[in-house]
Amino acid sequence: MNYIWAGLMILSVIFAVINGKTAEFTKAIFDGAKSGVEISLTLAGIIAIWLGITQIIEDSGLREKISKLFRPVISKLFKGIPEGHNATSSITLNILSNMLGTGNAATALGIKAMNDLQTLNPSKETISFDQMLFVVINTSSIQLVPFTIIGLLSDFGSKNPTIVIVPILIATALTTSIAITNLFIFRRFFK
Amino acid sequence: MMDAVKYISALIIPAFFLFVIVYGLARRVKVYDSFITGAKESLPTIFKIFPYIVGIFIAIKCFQASGALDAVKNLLSGAFSLAGVPAEVISIALIKPLSGSASTAVFTDMLKTFGPDDITVLTAAIIMGSTETTFYVISVYLGSVGIKNSRYLVAVCLLSDLIGIVLAVTIARRFFF
Numbered sequence: 001m002n003y004i005w006a007g008l009m010i011l012s013v014i015f016a017v018i019n020g021k022t023a024e025f026t027k028a029i030f031d032g033a034k035s036g037v038e039i040s041l042t043l044a045g046i047i048a049i050w051l052g053i054t055q056i057i058e059d060s061g062l063r064e065k066i067s068k069l070f071r072p073v074i075s076k077l078f079k080g081i082p083e084g085h086n087a088t089s090s091i092t093l094n095i096l097s098n099m100l101g102t103g104n105a106a107t108a109l110g111i112k113a114m115n116d117l118q119t120l121n122p123s124k125e126t127i128s129f130d131q132m133l134f135v136v137i138n139t140s141s142i143q144l145v146p147f148t149i150i151g152l153l154s155d156f157g158s159k160n161p162t163i164v165i166v167p168i169l170i171a172t173a174l175t176t177s178i179a180i181t182n183l184f185i186f187r188r189f190f191k
Numbered sequence: 192m193m194d195a196v197k198y199i200s201a202l203i204i205p206a207f208f209l210f211v212i213v214y215g216l217a218r219r220v221k222v223y224d225s226f227i228t229g230a231k232e233s234l235p236t237i238f239k240i241f242p243y244i245v246g247i248f249i250a251i252k253c254f255q256a257s258g259a260l261d262a263v264k265n266l267l268s269g270a271f272s273l274a275g276v277p278a279e280v281i282s283i284a285l286i287k288p289l290s291g292s293a294s295t296a297v298f299t300d301m302l303k304t305f306g307p308d309d310i311t312v313l314t315a316a317i318i319m320g321s322t323e324t325t326f327y328v329i330s331v332y333l334g335s336v337g338i339k340n341s342r343y344l345v346a347v348c349l350l351s352d353l354i355g356i357v358l359a360v361t362i363a364r365r366f367f368f
Binding site: 004014018024035047058100101110118132135141149152175182190 | 197200203204208211212214215217218220222225226227228229230231232233234236237240241244245246247248249250251252253254255256257258259262295298299302303306307308312313316317319320321322323325326328329330331332333335336337338339340341342343344345346347348350351352354355358359362363365366367
């Protein structure tokens with residue numbers, strides 16, 4: 001991320017100078033910071049909701065039920081999670097909310113899952129393989145029905161906006177499997 | 192059919208809340224106290240991820256505003272147009288990993304320009320639907336646990352995004368030609 005962040009910033013400055021857009025660049029810095037604050041505040045509320053709800057799930061014993069139900073699936077991919085660990089249920093809830101396309105709820109639950117996985121991570125500053133796998137699943141979309149896109153298509157007068165559902169489903173399934181496969185291939189070559 | 196799907200999906204969150212609260216009460220959990228205990232952890236989490244969010248948003252906004260994004264787009268669309276991929280598709284493919292709202296804006300522009308039944312728009316729709324805001328997810332998720340060394344994660348994500356875009360274009364051609 002260091003190189004990507006530095007690369008984006010350096011390229012931006014260079015192009016701002018070439019294009020005579022240095023004033024726009026300066027404005028963009030502050031706009032970016034402002035959006036960052038707005039998103040953080042929005043997320044603060046959403047994370048509060050979902051951490052509150054997951055606490056009820058925890059205290060009522062529902063968490064064990066979810067873990068037991070989904071452990072066979074989750075443990076196929078995530079080998080490092082011991083039985084009965086919090087991470088199984090938080091990963092399950094994140095994946096389900098991603099599939100349903102609940103947007104920020106998935107982010108909130110994803111942060112919870114990353115924290116649960118972090119308790120199993122022997123190194124506190126280096127990412128574990130299970131964490132990488134979890135992030136890879138989250139960076140390749142797994143949403144089942146793309147409501148926003150269908151909504152936009154129909155707003156603009158598409159005769160049949162649902163025509164995109166099947167191709168998107170195929171693309172989503174393929175890209176997610178390929179992303180997971182890529183991660184496992186990379187593991188063979190890099191330590 | 193679509194209305195039914197929409198109706199059901201709008202019901203999921205309310206039903207889930209109802210279920211969790213009623214289940215908690217049935218198990219004699221003080222649900223309100225539990226909720227507060229959990230919600231307390233929100234602000235500490237936000238304090239951790241806030242600098243990462245600001246950092247990534249500044250980089251993305253500057254990259255767009257300076258014209259760097261357009262330059263990269265022109266560079267790539269030259270190469271991809273040989274393979275028959277329209278330039279607009281390239282811009283969606285470039286913006287989606289950076290920003291969800293910006294990519295939605297570009298997609299809306301395309302809809303205005305080409306109409307909803309155009310192959311370019313449908314190809315962009317498939318890219319929109321099968322990719323995620325990669326950099327945002329990485330910075331927030333890693334930031335929330337304070338991880339500094341992401342090993343080969345970024346390389347895997349970017350490679351997968353690239354393959355995903357090629358796949359989306361291929362699938363669009365199969366379906367809509």
